[in-house]
Amino acid sequence: xSDVALRMEHVYKKFRKGETYNSLxxxxxxxxxxxxxxxxxxxxKREFWALQDISFEVKHxxxxxxxxxxxxxxxxxLKILSRVMNPTKGxxxxxxxxxxxxxxxxxxxxDLTGRENIFLSGTILGMKKRExxxxxxxxxxxxxxxxxxxxxxxxxxxxxxxxxGFSIAAHVDPEVMIVDExxxxxxxxxxxxxxxxxxxIIDGGTTVLFVSHNLKSVMExxxxxxxxxxxxxxxxxxxxxxxxxxxxxxxxxxxxQEDNRVCISQVKVRDRAxxxxxxxxxxxxxxxxxxxxxxxxxxxxxxxxxxDEFQYEIFNTSTxxxxxxxxxxxxxxxxxxxxxxxxxxxxxxxxxCTAIHRYDLGKNYDRWVPASTLFVGSTxxxxxxxxxxxxxASTETVSASSRSDLLEAVPQPSxxxxxxxx
Amino acid sequence: xxxxxxxxxxxxxxxYMIVYRDIKIRYKQSIIGFLWAILMPILIVMSGVLVRYGYxxxxxxxxxxxxxxxxxxxxxxxxxxxxxxxxxCSSLTNNGxxxxxxxxxxxxxxxxxxxxxxxxFFVASVALIVxxxxxxxxxxxxxxxxPVLLLTMVVLAAGIGMIVSAGSLFFRDxxxxxxVLLTFGIFFTPVxxxxxxxxxxxxxxxxxxxxxxxxxxxxxIVRHQSPELSWFxxxxxxxxxxxxxxxxxxKRLEPFFAEGI
Numbered sequence: 001x002s003d004v005a006l007r008m009e010h011v012y013k014k015f016r017k018g019e020t021y022n023s024l025x026x027x028x029x030x031x032x033x034x035x036x037x038x039x040x041x042x043x044x045k046r047e048f049w050a051l052q053d054i055s056f057e058v059k060h061x062x063x064x065x066x067x068x069x070x071x072x073x074x075x076x077x078l079k080i081l082s083r084v085m086n087p088t089k090g091x092x093x094x095x096x097x098x099x100x101x102x103x104x105x106x107x108x109x110x111d112l113t114g115r116e117n118i119f120l121s122g123t124i125l126g127m128k129k130r131e132x133x134x135x136x137x138x139x140x141x142x143x144x145x146x147x148x149x150x151x152x153x154x155x156x157x158x159x160x161x162x163x164x165g166f167s168i169a170a171h172v173d174p175e176v177m178i179v180d181e182x183x184x185x186x187x188x189x190x191x192x193x194x195x196x197x198x199x200x201i202i203d204g205g206t207t208v209l210f211v212s213h214n215l216k217s218v219m220e221x222x223x224x225x226x227x228x229x230x231x232x233x234x235x236x237x238x239x240x241x242x243x244x245x246x247x248x249x250x251x252x253x254x255x256x257q258e259d260n261r262v263c264i265s266q267v268k269v270r271d272r273a274x275x276x277x278x279x280x281x282x283x284x285x286x287x288x289x290x291x292x293x294x295x296x297x298x299x300x301x302x303x304x305x306x307x308d309e310f311q312y313e314i315f316n317t318s319t320x321x322x323x324x325x326x327x328x329x330x331x332x333x334x335x336x337x338x339x340x341x342x343x344x345x346x347x348x349x350x351x352x353c354t355a356i357h358r359y360d361l362g363k364n365y366d367r368w369v370p371a372s373t374l375f376v377g378s379t380x381x382x383x384x385x386x387x388x389x390x391x392x393a394s395t396e397t398v399s400a401s402s403r404s405d406l407l408e409a410v411p412q413p414s415x416x417x418x419x420x421x422x
Numbered sequence: 423x424x425x426x427x428x429x430x431x432x433x434x435x436x437x438y439m440i441v442y443r444d445i446k447i448r449y450k451q452s453i454i455g456f457l458w459a460i461l462m463p464i465l466i467v468m469s470g471v472l473v474r475y476g477y478x479x480x481x482x483x484x485x486x487x488x489x490x491x492x493x494x495x496x497x498x499x500x501x502x503x504x505x506x507x508x509x510x511c512s513s514l515t516n517n518g519x520x521x522x523x524x525x526x527x528x529x530x531x532x533x534x535x536x537x538x539x540x541x542x543f544f545v546a547s548v549a550l551i552v553x554x555x556x557x558x559x560x561x562x563x564x565x566x567x568x569p570v571l572l573l574t575m576v577v578l579a580a581g582i583g584m585i586v587s588a589g590s591l592f593f594r595d596x597x598x599x600x601x602v603l604l605t606f607g608i609f610f611t612p613v614x615x616x617x618x619x620x621x622x623x624x625x626x627x628x629x630x631x632x633x634x635x636x637x638x639x640x641x642x643i644v645r646h647q648s649p650e651l652s653w654f655x656x657x658x659x660x661x662x663x664x665x666x667x668x669x670x671x672x673k674r675l676e677p678f679f680a681e682g683i
């Protein structure tokens with residue numbers, strides 16, 4: 001067996017836009033009408049290519065992320081990968097058992113119990129009955145639905161529904177696995193469990209194709225990524241660089257210019273050594289911003305803010321708030337400023353955004369959302385949103401009899417939050 | 423085609439699961455439970471008896487118990503045929519989310535529909551056997567024809583089922599056309615009457631491939647005769663052609679299901 005698990009060779013997919021006939025009553029008159037008018041070839045004009053010349057290879061054990069904006073061709077790619085659609089041109093080769101983890105609960109039947117649905121969905125996903133029997137306990141335990149497993153799934157909440165779906169899919173054990181947004185189901189704890197399971201599936205040597213616009217999960221799971229744009233491969237390579245291309249594209253698409261007399265002309269994030277996007281928690285980052293005016297403008301300020309992966313604004317400041325007076329620019333003049341930031345967040349992917357604002361009028365000029373992406377890593381000692389730079393001030397094992405004395409003796413803050421984590 | 427049949431065989435557990443699911447749901451949800459399976463046959467038999475009685479009155483011929491037995495024997499397979507075609511017809515659209523999302527041989531759906539109706543048929547057959555025993559219709563060696571005739575019926579139903587299921591996936595009004603054909607089909611099929619009742623020209627009705635099968639069943643169960651071999655051969659060939667061409671058509675169209683639905 002070759003080391004290629006899946007390969008697409010010059011895959012094209014064509015769709016037809018506009019009216020399609022889904023009843024004979026409409027089709028027959030339309031066809032005869034067209035025949036009389038000799039317009040049978042007319043439909044060619046309404047075709048469009050959802051995918052064009054897609055070629056790539058995934059090796060065994062590799063995890064490839066496929067990202068792209070809405071309408072870039074992700075769903076079509078997914079359908080071709082999972083073989084429910086055939087490409088118009090080109091071909092796809094798969095070596096090994098392929099399973100698609102797409103909206104798993106699609107196979108559920110409302111009136112069957114959770115247990116019955118495990119058998120049904122499992123079989124639909126390609127498992128053998130004996131295989132399901134042997135994994136049944138694991139699946140139920142993973143879903144955490146032991147109590148409700150003999151209840152019809154129509155009584156389930158949507159979260160329970162999705163949890164059961166993922167639990168089945170996560171136990172299929174295919175050689176090649178196609179995954180879409182299914183990971184974003186359930187509550188936070190269950191999502192964590194899903195990610196852990198995915199990681200162990202990947203570590204176990206399963207080839208994974210992960211189609212998503214959740215950049216964070218793609219970055220966490222995949223070493224390599226492919227960016228689709230208008231049905232073509234924009235870039236393919238290491239996830240970091242592909243993600244950066246993807247995000248810098250969003251600048252162009254989101255840069256809502258409300259007044260273009262003054263524009264942001266450059267945003268650069270750097271550390272002591274030079275341009276950088278990866279930082280350790282607690283490190284200092286410098287953000288250089290340059291704005292250029294094409295016409296005279298007055299009383300400006302530069303605003304920067306940071307957003308986490310859920311688009312929450314976690315930090316915001318501006319030149320004016322930092323005590324710098326509003327500045328004015330003549331036509332052709334530029335203004336440069338550098339913000340120095342101490343990255344006190346714990347761990348994660350953050351979007352740096354910037355805008356030009358005039359406070360006294362409340363007027364917005366150019367804005368870049370996002371302007372750049374910061375990847376902040378941290379040591380394993382800290383979890384959560386921020387880094388409080390904890391230090392273990394003291395630890396002591398205390399015998400039961402003297403405990404009450406100690407509580408009085410030791411001031412409360414010394415009980416570091418680390419204690420509950422160990 | 424060989425490769426496709428092998429793929430279907432590999433998914434036999436899925437076929438079994440879908441059949442199991444549909445049977446379970448059908449009997450779980452209805453108040454009358456297993457009576458459901460014999461409700462439609464009973465109605466057909468009753469209307470058949472009415473027609474036969476009317477015929478007997480009009481022709482001053484005596485109404486015999488053989489008439490009742492014959493109508494009952496032919497009604498059950500007819501009920502099986504129309505319910506499996508009707509059920510198969512909407513099987514792909516009813517399972518739309520599976521058709522568009524997950525890869526497996528989609529002919530499982532129409533075939534499963536036929537098998538579910540076959541299950542209903544067997545349930546109803548128990549009632550029929552009891553009826554025939556009470557009527558003391560007797561038996562003969564010709565009963566060995568029953569499985570052969572039923573198999574022909576199943577093959578025919580599966581063939582038609584695959585064609586109409588694919589058709590109704592692309593064109594929503596196929597369902598209504600099929601419905602009309604099934605409703606009035608009973609008048610063009612010797613269910614209530616025997617072909618002999620129409621004299622010489624009655625034979626033409628056997629061109630309807632379902633006719634010889636029903637007539638054959640009536641022959642071997644009620645009249646203790648062998649089915650007419652040439653007509654049976656016609657039905658068998660027709661059924662086989664319907665199955666093979668239906669399957670081939672289904673497989674040709676299958677790649678377009680996800681976008682056509």
